[in-house]
Amino acid sequence: MKKTILRSQELTCPSCIAKIEKALKSIDGVSDARVYFSSGKIEVAHDPAKVQAAQLIQAVQSVGYAASESAF
Numbered sequence: 001m002k003k004t005i006l007r008s009q010e011l012t013c014p015s016c017i018a019k020i021e022k023a024l025k026s027i028d029g030v031s032d033a034r035v036y037f038s039s040g041k042i043e044v045a046h047d048p049a050k051v052q053a054a055q056l057i058q059a060v061q062s063v064g065y066a067a068s069e070s071a072f
Contacts, residue, residue, distance in 0.1 A: 001031060004053050006042040007070035008060060011035070016065065023059045027051055042067065 011017065017035040020042065024033035029050025034043045044056050053069045060067035 001045050002048040004044045004046065004056055005070050006044065006053075006056060006060065006067045008035075008040050008042060008065050008067045010065045011037050011040055019063045020060055020065060023063045024056060027055060027059055030056075041070070 008020070011020075014037070017037055020035050021033045024030055024042075024044055027046070029047040030044060031047070032043075032045040036042070042060065046056070057067045057069065
């Protein structure tokens, strides 16, 4: 498993967290996703053979939030 860190500055409510986590966890190859509201940090544990960072970003964007890869 690989951990990819994303960042989003558009988190305004707890439902944002639920939407993003659900979108990420629905991707084949993602084993866990955690969103930290106060920092905008999104940690995603995934199989790099099945999913890449660009797909994770696209999943976040698909539910209406901007995201980018981050070293955090």
